[in-house]
Amino acid sequence: MKKARKRKHNPHIPSHIDQAALPAAVYFDHRGSGNWYMSHRDEHGKQRRRNIAPADATLAELHGIMDEASNTDRETLRYLCQQFHDSPKFTELSPRTRDDYAYCRDVLVNQDTRMGKPLGDLAIRRFSPALVQRLVDKIAGEGTPSKAAHVLRYLRRVLQWGRNRGYVDTNPAQGVEAPAERKQRRLPPVAMMEVLIDRAKALGRLHRNEPGSCPAYLSIVMELAYLCRLRGIEVVTLTDANELDSGVLTNRRKGSRDNIVRWTPRLRAAWDEAKAYRARIWTARSYPTPIQPERRPLIVGNHGMALSKSGLDTAWQRFMGKSIDAGVLLEEQRYGLHDLKRRGITDTPGTRADKQQASGHRDQSMLDIYDLSLPLVDPSDSPLPSLSLRNKP
Structure with a gap:
């Protein structure tokens, strides 16, 4: 964890906190009932704030929160999905699309792997088109081709979003074959x-x-x-x-x-x-x-x-x-x-x-x-050959 630079004394910080021992990037907002928050930059380079603890949090709790944040694996699929869902691009989507994407994320990150840990904990930079294809085929093979197709579309979008913002170098979901979804073209009598x-x-x-x-x-x-x-x-x-x-x-x-x-x-x-x-x-x-x-x-x-x-x-x-x-x-x-x-x-x-x-x-x-109507057509017809042609040897 990054060592904090020497701070000036802040009279608003609760007295039970040793200000000299505060972790870096942790600040106190004394307005209202008070809140501890951390500052970071989003994918657009803008400064963002995130509240992390109430005013009565102890110094040990603040260090624990920052240790957990610093140990977050930024290379995993779970982290990339979370960044996408926290982005303005996601919030601009319709509620139904956001619900569908949230469902697809849960399906993806909780997929079991042969390594003994869920797919969401794997490094995204090690993904390949073959791995994504096996994943799609596996979900489709469970009798849910529509579910597999939704997951593939979601993964393509997340990886492309991450590629455009430097989280990954390539989009391994591009070119992966989508499963054939069931066609329910029902026509009620x-x-x-x-x-x-x-x-x-x-x-x-x-x-x-x-x-x-x-x-x-x-x-x-x-x-x-x-x-x-x-x-x-x-x-x-x-x-x-x-x-x-x-x-x-x-x-x-x-x-x-x-x-x-x-x-x-x-x-x-x-x-x-x-x-x-x-x-x-x-x-x-x-x-x-x-x-x-x-x-x-x-x-x-x-x-x-x-x-x-x-x-x-x-x-x-x-x-x-x-x-x-x-x-x-x-x-x-x-x-x-x-x-x-x-x-x-x-x-x-x-x-x-x-x-x-x-x-x-x-x-x-x-x-x-x-349009499932059947057109009414005439039978094919051709002119009869003349008698001279039919009798010609």
């Missing part, structure tokens, strides 16, 4: 979809505490996801600003083009039902009505605020589970809310160009994933 929508409407009329009930907004979300070919997150982020005279203005994600879905009696009924449900919730809870239309969410929860995507996912999974328990559908017939978008694109009339314009996809190849 129209009859089953309509039965489940009607079931959600009926159960949504029950009191929320009654057995078998489900949220009243669930059938509305199902209708809008199918009719407008929307993802779940796109449905729950609709507001009154998306209601136009000509139809519903979509708010598509992942680079898809927005469009306006023309009003039909069924779409108008679903939209008006959502507004009526919202009005009942807001009236019952004395919730103030925002003046600006973009501040008025179309889909709200029982609390009156905009429904979150995680809340929608939970309600959907419970609804599907109860439907299976009731014998409405089989376990193998279970499908996701996102599959209603696939059903909507498949049921869109017209050519592939019409379907692409309706779905908002910029790349026509995406229709191979979302």
